[in-house]
Amino acid sequence: MRSQEMTEKTMQPLDAIATDLPLADSRFENLSALIDGELTDDMAGLGIRQLSQNEAQLARHREYIAIGDAMRGLNAQHSDFTQRVMAALEKEPVVLAPIAKKSQRRPTLWLAAATAAAITWGIWQSNPRDEINPQLAATHQPATQSLEAMPYLAAHQDFAQAVISTQEMRFTKASLEIRQ
Amino acid sequence: MNQQAAVLPVALLTSLLTLNLVPAHAAEALAMQDAAVWLQRMSDAARKVSYEGVFVMQHGAGMQTLSIFNRPVGSAKESRLAAMDGIEREIRCSETGSISRVMEGGQVRLEKRLNSRYFPDLLPPDATALANWYSVKMGKHARVAGLECRQIEIVPKDVYRWGYVLCADKDTGLPLKAMMVNAAGQPLMQYAFAEIRIGGQPRIDSSKDSKVRQSEWLMPASHPTTRPISLETVNVTNLPPGFSRISAVKRRLPNKADEVEHWVFSDGLTHVSLFLEPAAHPIKSIRGQSKQGMINMVKLQVGPMQATVLGDAPWPAIEAIAMGLEAPTGNARQ
Structure with a gap:
C-alpha cells in the first residue's frame, strides 16, 4: 500500500x-x-x-x-x-x-x-x-466566525421566520466552483 | 364575518405540535390557476380578517409562545405580536411600517423592521405569482385550535426554496398552522395556533397584556435606521428563478461600527439577504449552515467588497446568488 x-x-x-x-x-x-x-x-x-x-x-x-x-x-x-x-x-x-x-x-x-x-x-x-472535507471541519465551531456572523443573522431576522443564534450555526471553508 | 372561538389547554400544546401535517405526496398538484386562487385566499385572510389568539412557534429544540392581534384598517392592517415568554418583546405593524420594541435591562429599545412578515401572514400580498415557482396540493381535513382546517402543501418546483405545509381555516382560509419543510418533507420549523378567535374587532392597545402606551411606539425622527443606497456596489448576475430585489438600504448592524448595505432578494416566500461592506483585508470564503440546514450563508470577496449572502433558503439558492456577484468594474470575483 x-x-x-x-x-x-x-x-x-x-x-x-x-x-x-x-x-x-x-x-x-x-x-x-x-x-x-x-x-x-x-x-x-x-x-x-x-x-x-x-x-x-x-x-x-x-x-x-x-x-x-x-x-x-x-x-x-x-x-x-x-x-x-x-x-x-x-x-x-x-x-x-x-x-x-x-x-x-x-x-x-x-x-x-x-x-x-x-x-x-x-x-x-x-x-x-x-x-477538502468540510464535514470534518464542520464539527469545529471557531468562535471568530460565530462572532462575525452574528450581525448578519440579526439583520436578516427582519425577513427570517426563525431567530437563529450563532451557536446554532456551523462554519466551514467554502470552495465555490463556477458552474458551467 | 363569522365569529369563532376556541381555547386549548396549555397541556395540549405538545400534542398540537406533533399533529400530523404530513406532506401530501400522494395528492395531485392543482392546476396553476386553482393554485393561485388558494394562495391568494390564504394571503388575503392573514391581512383582511380580524383575529386574535396565541400561537406557538417551534424551531429545533426551541419553542416560543406569542400572542397576536390583527385587524384590517382600510386597505392595510394593524397588528401586534407579543412574546409571552422570555424577555418582553413586541412587534407592531401598520401601513407605515413595522417596529419592534424590546425591554432590555430596564431600557426600551425600538427598532424599525424592514419587513412585516410573521405567522400567519407568511404569503406575499400578491400571492398568485407564487404558483409559477410552487405547486399546490390539497391535503386532508384537520383540526387546529378547535377549528376545522384544510391541509395545503406548497411544494417548490426547483431546488431554490423551502416548501410549506399549511392548514387553512375552513371558513376564512386563514392559516392556523404552518410548517416549513425541506426537500425530504422534514420540518424545519412550525407554527400553530393554540387559541384563536376569528372575527370581531380586536382592540390592540387596550389588551390586558399590552403595557405599552401609544407614545412609546414613536420612533425618534432624528435617528433614521436605514437610508437608500446611492450606487450599485456589485452586480448581481444570477438570481434563482422568480427572485427579485425587494430592498436595498444602508443600515447599521449590531457590533459593527460602519454602515453596511443590506439587499434582500425574494420570490415572495423565500428571502435571501446580501450584505456588502468594504473588505478590510483579503476575504477567505466561509460557508455557514444552521444545525437543521434551514439557514445557509456564505461570505466571499467581490472586488474590493466583502459580500455575505444569508437566507432561510436551501444552499443552491445562496450559492447561485453568491456565484453571480460581480464587481461593477468588471473585476472577477476573488
Missing part, C-alpha cells in the same frame, strides 16, 4: 519550526510527518510509542496542538481538547493509519490541529484538511 517513494518522502528533514525538537531515535526524526499522516503504519506506530514514552516530545506535541488550535480559533477549547487528544493517543495509537497521498507539505502547526482533531474523533479521513 505504501510506496518506497512515499516512505522516503516522509523522512525529509523537519520543517524549520520543528528542527530543534529533541528526538531520541533516528528512525523517527519527523514529528511533523507523523502529525501530517505521512508515515507508514509501522513508522507511525513506532512514532506514537516513542511519543508516549518521551516527555519532551510529548510536551512539544502539546505545544504544536496548542498553537495549531490558536491558529484555528480553538484556543478556548484547548485544555480539554489537548487532554482528549492525549487520551486518544494513549488508548488507540493504531488509529494513526498513514495516508498515501502526494502531498505538498504545509505548515506543520496548521496540520497539527487537523491531525489531532481526527484522532480525537476516532475518525481518520482520507485527507483531514478541512477545505
Whole structure:
C-alpha cells in the first residue's frame, strides 16, 4: 500500500519550526510527518510509542496542538481538547493509519490541529484538511466566525421566520466552483 | 364575518405540535390557476380578517409562545405580536411600517423592521405569482385550535426554496398552522395556533397584556435606521428563478461600527439577504449552515467588497446568488 517513494518522502528533514525538537531515535526524526499522516503504519506506530514514552516530545506535541488550535480559533477549547487528544493517543495509537497521498507539505502547526482533531474523533479521513472535507471541519465551531456572523443573522431576522443564534450555526471553508 | 372561538389547554400544546401535517405526496398538484386562487385566499385572510389568539412557534429544540392581534384598517392592517415568554418583546405593524420594541435591562429599545412578515401572514400580498415557482396540493381535513382546517402543501418546483405545509381555516382560509419543510418533507420549523378567535374587532392597545402606551411606539425622527443606497456596489448576475430585489438600504448592524448595505432578494416566500461592506483585508470564503440546514450563508470577496449572502433558503439558492456577484468594474470575483 505504501510506496518506497512515499516512505522516503516522509523522512525529509523537519520543517524549520520543528528542527530543534529533541528526538531520541533516528528512525523517527519527523514529528511533523507523523502529525501530517505521512508515515507508514509501522513508522507511525513506532512514532506514537516513542511519543508516549518521551516527555519532551510529548510536551512539544502539546505545544504544536496548542498553537495549531490558536491558529484555528480553538484556543478556548484547548485544555480539554489537548487532554482528549492525549487520551486518544494513549488508548488507540493504531488509529494513526498513514495516508498515501502526494502531498505538498504545509505548515506543520496548521496540520497539527487537523491531525489531532481526527484522532480525537476516532475518525481518520482520507485527507483531514478541512477545505477538502468540510464535514470534518464542520464539527469545529471557531468562535471568530460565530462572532462575525452574528450581525448578519440579526439583520436578516427582519425577513427570517426563525431567530437563529450563532451557536446554532456551523462554519466551514467554502470552495465555490463556477458552474458551467 | 363569522365569529369563532376556541381555547386549548396549555397541556395540549405538545400534542398540537406533533399533529400530523404530513406532506401530501400522494395528492395531485392543482392546476396553476386553482393554485393561485388558494394562495391568494390564504394571503388575503392573514391581512383582511380580524383575529386574535396565541400561537406557538417551534424551531429545533426551541419553542416560543406569542400572542397576536390583527385587524384590517382600510386597505392595510394593524397588528401586534407579543412574546409571552422570555424577555418582553413586541412587534407592531401598520401601513407605515413595522417596529419592534424590546425591554432590555430596564431600557426600551425600538427598532424599525424592514419587513412585516410573521405567522400567519407568511404569503406575499400578491400571492398568485407564487404558483409559477410552487405547486399546490390539497391535503386532508384537520383540526387546529378547535377549528376545522384544510391541509395545503406548497411544494417548490426547483431546488431554490423551502416548501410549506399549511392548514387553512375552513371558513376564512386563514392559516392556523404552518410548517416549513425541506426537500425530504422534514420540518424545519412550525407554527400553530393554540387559541384563536376569528372575527370581531380586536382592540390592540387596550389588551390586558399590552403595557405599552401609544407614545412609546414613536420612533425618534432624528435617528433614521436605514437610508437608500446611492450606487450599485456589485452586480448581481444570477438570481434563482422568480427572485427579485425587494430592498436595498444602508443600515447599521449590531457590533459593527460602519454602515453596511443590506439587499434582500425574494420570490415572495423565500428571502435571501446580501450584505456588502468594504473588505478590510483579503476575504477567505466561509460557508455557514444552521444545525437543521434551514439557514445557509456564505461570505466571499467581490472586488474590493466583502459580500455575505444569508437566507432561510436551501444552499443552491445562496450559492447561485453568491456565484453571480460581480464587481461593477468588471473585476472577477476573488
